Amino acid sequence: MSASTVINSTEPAGSSAPPAGRLPWWRREPLSIVELADALHVAKFGRRGFDPGRSIARMVELNATAAHVFPLGCHLDGNVLLFRHHSPGDPPPAFDYLQEWLDLSRPVGLRTVVYFNVHSVKAHHARRHPDWQQRRIDGSAKENVYNVESSFCVNSPWRNWVLDRLRELCAYPIDGIFFDGPVVFDDCCYCEHCRRSFREQFGSQMPPTDALDHEAFPALVEFRSGSLANFVRDSRNVIREFGDELLFYVNANPLYPSRIHARDNRKLAEHVDILASEGGFLGGDLMRENPLWKVSLNAKLLEAQASAAGVPHLVFDCLTHTPWTSYSLPAAEATLLWASSVAHGAGTWMSCYRDAMDRPGLRAIGSLYQFARQHTRELFDTRSLADVAILVSDATLNHYRGADVPQTDLAVERRNIAAGNVTHELYGWYSALWSSQVPLDLIDDRCIVDGILDRYRLIILPNSACLSDSCAQKLLEFVRRGGNLIASFETGLYDERGRRRSRGALDEAFGVTRAGVGISPPRQWDYLFDHTRPYRDSPLELCVPSPTCALSVRTDPQAQVLMTFSAPLADRYVDLAEDSGQAAVVRHHFGQGQCVYFACDFGAALRAWRIPEHLALVRDLVWQLARPRLRIDGASPCLEVSLRATRDGRSVLLHLVNYDGGMTRPMQRVLPLHDLTIGVRELGGIRAAETLRNPRRLSVAADEPWTTIQLPRLDEYEVVRFILETEQKPLELG
Numbered sequence: 001m002s003a004s005t006v007i008n009s010t011e012p013a014g015s016s017a018p019p020a021g022r023l024p025w026w027r028r029e030p031l032s033i034v035e036l037a038d039a040l041h042v043a044k045f046g047r048r049g050f051d052p053g054r055s056i057a058r059m060v061e062l063n064a065t066a067a068h069v070f071p072l073g074c075h076l077d078g079n080v081l082l083f084r085h086h087s088p089g090d091p092p093p094a095f096d097y098l099q100e101w102l103d104l105s106r107p108v109g110l111r112t113v114v115y116f117n118v119h120s121v122k123a124h125h126a127r128r129h130p131d132w133q134q135r136r137i138d139g140s141a142k143e144n145v146y147n148v149e150s151s152f153c154v155n156s157p158w159r160n161w162v163l164d165r166l167r168e169l170c171a172y173p174i175d176g177i178f179f180d181g182p183v184v185f186d187d188c189c190y191c192e193h194c195r196r197s198f199r200e201q202f203g204s205q206m207p208p209t210d211a212l213d214h215e216a217f218p219a220l221v222e223f224r225s226g227s228l229a230n231f232v233r234d235s236r237n238v239i240r241e242f243g244d245e246l247l248f249y250v251n252a253n254p255l256y257p258s259r260i261h262a263r264d265n266r267k268l269a270e271h272v273d274i275l276a277s278e279g280g281f282l283g284g285d286l287m288r289e290n291p292l293w294k295v296s297l298n299a300k301l302l303e304a305q306a307s308a309a310g311v312p313h314l315v316f317d318c319l320t321h322t323p324w325t326s327y328s329l330p331a332a333e334a335t336l337l338w339a340s341s342v343a344h345g346a347g348t349w350m351s352c353y354r355d356a357m358d359r360p361g362l363r364a365i366g367s368l369y370q371f372a373r374q375h376t377r378e379l380f381d382t383r384s385l386a387d388v389a390i391l392v393s394d395a396t397l398n399h400y401r402g403a404d405v406p407q408t409d410l411a412v413e414r415r416n417i418a419a420g421n422v423t424h425e426l427y428g429w430y431s432a433l434w435s436s437q438v439p440l441d442l443i444d445d446r447c448i449v450d451g452i453l454d455r456y457r458l459i460i461l462p463n464s465a466c467l468s469d470s471c472a473q474k475l476l477e478f479v480r481r482g483g484n485l486i487a488s489f490e491t492g493l494y495d496e497r498g499r500r501r502s503r504g505a506l507d508e509a510f511g512v513t514r515a516g517v518g519i520s521p522p523r524q525w526d527y528l529f530d531h532t533r534p535y536r537d538s539p540l541e542l543c544v545p546s547p548t549c550a551l552s553v554r555t556d557p558q559a560q561v562l563m564t565f566s567a568p569l570a571d572r573y574v575d576l577a578e579d580s581g582q583a584a585v586v587r588h589h590f591g592q593g594q595c596v597y598f599a600c601d602f603g604a605a606l607r608a609w610r611i612p613e614h615l616a617l618v619r620d621l622v623w624q625l626a627r628p629r630l631r632i633d634g635a636s637p638c639l640e641v642s643l644r645a646t647r648d649g650r651s652v653l654l655h656l657v658n659y660d661g662g663m664t665r666p667m668q669r670v671l672p673l674h675d676l677t678i679g680v681r682e683l684g685g686i687r688a689a690e691t692l693r694n695p696r697r698l699s700v701a702a703d704e705p706w707t708t709i710q711l712p713r714l715d716e717y718e719v720v721r722f723i724l725e726t727e728q729k730p731l732e733l734g
Contacts, residue, residue: 031347119181511588
């Protein structure tokens with residue numbers, strides 16, 4: 001296909017403003033963005049390394065709506081500013097990369113988004129501007145980004161340099177600007193500009209970035225994230241000078257503590273047009289280091305944060321098998337990356353280096369982006385129908401002693417060995433529900449304060465240790481009104497700044513008292529005794545492995561103890577385990593609702609061991625407390641689901657993502673699932689059902705309270721659309 005082939009579009013790319021009352025282009029068209037990175041080719045070969053015609057033709061063939069392009073190179077370098085500019089002390093462009101690209105992309109309707117790296121700077125360029133560099137607490141410059149590069153500070157005069165370059169870029173007929181970053185690195189920034197600004201705002205010196213117990217640490221977290229948000233705000237204001245049809249977005253925070261790189265997604269969402277993060281980057285040992293549910297986890301959290309700000313969300317799905325930049329993932333992995341993003345309402349950015357543009361991974365995207373064009377409303381203008389939500393507590397991630405940081409482009413992996421690791425706890429609870437095909441959402445602390453809890457029947461608090469008084473009060477009111485909670489370990493024992501309370505904020509609802517209790521020594525070979533079923537001769541007949549970390553709690557008389565801990569064993573061969581009588585799992589009615597409290601790090605056990613009885617307990621509790629609207633008979637634990645409704649409440653979409661790859665990754669192929677019986681309930685009358693990816697009508701049967709369909713075969717991805725009776729009231733979406 002040649003670059004002259006025109007993409008379906010209702011107006012030319014690069015238009016400056018939508019007609020009155022019309023949504024901007026990124027809300028009308030699917031966010032199907034492709035990046036065929038050529039910055040390293042241009043850096044090495046100059047003009048000879050630039051081949052826009054070939055890249056554009058490939059993107060048109062892939063049905064992309066927009067492209068990322070590199071007129072500023074990949075990492076910031078004053079010698080590589082390939083557009084009309086007046087940057088002081090930097091050479092004029094060797095050629096006009098941006099204009100040459102636009103001359104070919106605009107006639108075929110391919111939109112252009114300029115990639116602008118605002119987190120990494122070439123060392124020689126940084127040393128020309130030492131007063132712009134991020135600095136550590138000892139005053140040394142940050143010069144180990146990607147091992148050999150530096151980074152500039154958003155509070156330095158570099159800020160004005162960025163704003164000037166934005167004005168120059170926006171003078172071209174482009175469609176948007178993407179900031180890769182910004183970040184404040186985890187050991188920064190203590191430059192003179194930051195020190196002075198912090199002192200003026202908070203009246204004290206800046207504490208170390210790892211001093212969680214320092215009295216000024218909360219102020220440091222606020223200062224760093226606020227500085228970043230203000231930089232993004234000012235950048236957007238400059239872009240808005242050129243019209244409302246210019247997209248602006250940044251590389252926001254994936255699911256790890258926002259304090260690490262100062263990217264607070266709630267703050268950033270107020271100043272961008274879409275909220276996006278690198279939730280779809282896979283690397284290294286995919287079997288051990290990249291859970292099947294990684295993309296969905298990030299997409300769900302982005303949706304909660306973005307929808308509160310009224311903006312769309314997008315997942316950066318990288319087709320590169322990192323750290324090998326020039327090598328790409330197989331087609332099956334690429335398809336699953338895209339499907340797991342779109343299944344949760346997210347747009348997608350698919351990226352690889354230009355040399356990999358003909359590999360199977362990128363080729364697989366063409367039919368998916370065509371599907372997105374055909375079904376934009378069904379895929380992107382929807383809302384989740386989940387009855388269960390898991391809290392991702394930003395306060396806990398930032399102020400609690402235990403949280404991991406995954407390996408990313410910007411972060412070195414950190415595995416925290418502290419008791420109650422909140423990352424492990426979250427992953428365990430999430431994976432247990434994901435593999436059981438329970439539709440679920442992720443929410444953050446702000447969601448609770450904003451009052452959205454009544455959308456759900458069950459909220460899960462995975463060691464959500466740090467809760468504000470307002471969050472705790474909202475949760476108590478939720479249960480009093482008939483909602484249900486499952487919580488674990490130290491949930492609610494600390495306030496939002498990590499200060500320990502005299503009594504847990506939710507203990508009244510849990511039916512326990514945790515005042516003054518400490519964490520017991522590790523339970524390495526101990527057990528839980530089940531008190532919900534009778535045994536014949538010995539309680540050991542019903543014992544299951546105990547999680548490692550436990551709290552000693554006192555239970556209220558009205559509480560029901562479901563499980564107890566065994567008395568600690570000195571070693572696994574020393575003696576038979578005996579019941580200690582110490583409560584491990586407690587169920588308590590509170591108001592019109594119920595709480596189930598785990599006095600241990602049960603999620604960490606779910607993540608690490610996947611004990612069948614542990615998983616069965618979770619499934620049983622969720623079915624009792626949430627009464628999910630979806631069931632699938634014959635499903636593999638590798639099947640991901642998402643249940644959503646169109647905004648008008650007239651159709652329900654069930655996304656099915658099949659991750660069954662035969663216990664290998666990278667997956668060369670996905671093993672089909674056959675003869676799935678799918679039941680839905682509480683959706684009202686269903687007039688018809690059909691599949692969208694491989695179009696076919698499905699027969700609908702009533703099996704009260706369920707409405708069921710049979711799906712003969714599921715390959716990588718399918719969407720089932722349930723069409724509701726026209727005479728019934730549309731679904732209420734909250």
